[in-house]
Amino acid sequence: MTNTTTTPTKEQIDYAFDSFTNYLIPFGSMDIRMAVETALEVGENGEWAAEQVQEFADSCGMKIDDCDPCYCVYDAILQEARTEIDGLIDFDFLNDGAEIDTHGNFMCTQYDYKSEAPETIKQKLIEAEIVFEDLSEKTQWFLSQIEANY
Numbered sequence: 001m002t003n004t005t006t007t008p009t010k011e012q013i014d015y016a017f018d019s020f021t022n023y024l025i026p027f028g029s030m031d032i033r034m035a036v037e038t039a040l041e042v043g044e045n046g047e048w049a050a051e052q053v054q055e056f057a058d059s060c061g062m063k064i065d066d067c068d069p070c071y072c073v074y075d076a077i078l079q080e081a082r083t084e085i086d087g088l089i090d091f092d093f094l095n096d097g098a099e100i101d102t103h104g105n106f107m108c109t110q111y112d113y114k115s116e117a118p119e120t121i122k123q124k125l126i127e128a129e130i131v132f133e134d135l136s137e138k139t140q141w142f143l144s145q146i147e148a149n150y
Helices: 010-024 029-041 046-060 069-089 117-127 137-145
Strands: 100-103 110-113
Touching: 010 029, 029 046, 029 069, 046 069, 069 100, 069 110, 069 117, 069 137, 110 137, 117 137
Parallel strands: none
Antiparallel strands: 100 110
16 A cells, blocks of 8 residues: 655645634734734744734723734834833823824734824934934834834
């Protein structure tokens, strides 16, 4: 009797994985991949991204199925950048006029802000002689997303 099993290719495994996650998870695997990719871009990992989704669901009293994983990661980054900047220069850009929000739309998640917000934040950091490269990876990423890097 001969063994007729074959080893699946990477492409087959990736396709099967995506099919599996799409069946079980209400948000698509591409949304999860974007959330994880964003986490990696700010020096974190997939576990951190999942923790952000879980913490968001818990804090809002909602099921994890109802969460947008990209929104949760973006918003966590926004909050960490807010805390860091406020701690450095006593400027809470969410409450002091910059009005930046996380606009969740799964893979199209982005920051929504007043047109003058990036320049306001950038100028306050420059005036306080804060070096961009000395900011945390998350804050640098956030500032780059709103085009306030300097």
